[in-house]
Amino acid sequence: MKNNDTHREFRVFMLPDYEKEEEYLREMHKDGWKFTHVTMPGFYHFEKCEPEDVVYRLDYNPQSADKKRDYIRMFEDYGWEYLQDLAQFSYFRKSADEEDTEIFSDNASKVDMMRRIFTKRMIPVLTVFFCCLVPNIVNILSAGITHVRPYECILLGILFGLFGLYIGMITHCFVGFRNLARKYSGEE
Amino acid sequence: MEDRIKRVYLPMTETGFYILFCLREEMHGYSIGKKVSQMTGGEITISPGTMYGTLSKMEKDGLISFTREEEKRRLYRITDLGQEILAMEMKRIERLYKNSKGEVYEK
Numbered sequence: 001m002k003n004n005d006t007h008r009e010f011r012v013f014m015l016p017d018y019e020k021e022e023e024y025l026r027e028m029h030k031d032g033w034k035f036t037h038v039t040m041p042g043f044y045h046f047e048k049c050e051p052e053d054v055v056y057r058l059d060y061n062p063q064s065a066d067k068k069r070d071y072i073r074m075f076e077d078y079g080w081e082y083l084q085d086l087a088q089f090s091y092f093r094k095s096a097d098e099e100d101t102e103i104f105s106d107n108a109s110k111v112d113m114m115r116r117i118f119t120k121r122m123i124p125v126l127t128v129f130f131c132c133l134v135p136n137i138v139n140i141l142s143a144g145i146t147h148v149r150p151y152e153c154i155l156l157g158i159l160f161g162l163f164g165l166y167i168g169m170i171t172h173c174f175v176g177f178r179n180l181a182r183k184y185s186g187e188e
Numbered sequence: 189m190e191d192r193i194k195r196v197y198l199p200m201t202e203t204g205f206y207i208l209f210c211l212r213e214e215m216h217g218y219s220i221g222k223k224v225s226q227m228t229g230g231e232i233t234i235s236p237g238t239m240y241g242t243l244s245k246m247e248k249d250g251l252i253s254f255t256r257e258e259e260k261r262r263l264y265r266i267t268d269l270g271q272e273i274l275a276m277e278m279k280r281i282e283r284l285y286k287n288s289k290g291e292v293y294e295k
Contacts (some may be wrong), residue, residue, distance in 0.1 A: 112245075
């Protein structure tokens with residue numbers, strides 16, 4: 001969807017892809033599209049602006065409502081504009097000309113953030129996968145597929161489709177987290 | 189003191205050390221950041237994500253405690269446990285310093 005001064009794009013960034021997402025938003029801003037908001041499952045909304053180099057950063061640090069104000073206030077004190085939260089990720093931006101355009105000043109805190117994402121988001125995904133999908137698939141395969149009715153065919157298709165999607169997602173996430181871990185430990 | 193606390197915090201990271209050191213006075217995150225930058229001649233900067241993460245962790249582990257809120261900013265101060273950890277770390281730094289000057293460190 002594109003008209004003269006607003007623009008919407010669909011993008012999927014998975015759990016370990018937050019740095020790619022930051023880079024994407026920065027490039028859009030350089031092209032004269034200023035990020036306004038993002039909605040599930042991945043619609044990015046922009047408005048036309050003067051091309052500018054603006055740094056975008058995502059933080060993952062879910063906190064209770066009483067601490068949220070302090071959290072946002074601290075980033076604002078450091079010169080960051082708070083944009084929104086989506087799926088517990090907080091979005092910030094700051095002009096690239098300003099000083100300190102990083103939200104983490106050491107690798108230890110980058111690793112901490114990655115760990116928070118892994119435990120709070122990745123583990124639930126793995127739990128659903130191993131406790132719901134895998135047992136179902138195993139049951140079906142061990143019973144053998146014979147004489148299926150048409151509607152069962154559709155259900156099976158959905159189940160196997162989900163299974164494949166999960167395998168793909170999980171693989172992508174593990175590779176992504178491993179690459180981030182290498183990067184943060186200075187191996188790259 | 190729990191072994192886990194010692195294992196996690198000793199030796200301290202520079203960020204951890206400066207935050208704990210500053211919190212001998214009641215302060216909020218951004219003011220700690222400014223003070224650290226000023227006292228180290230700009231050598232050490234602590235970015236907000238790092239600052240927030242470290243403060244939350246130290247509060248959870250009981251090294252610092254929340255005192256009050258001022259204009260939406262949470263203020264913290266070091267606890268007795270924090271003081272203990274800081275004292276141990278300072279001794280370690282003193283030993284390093286003396287040894288680096290070629291002196292022998294005596295307890």
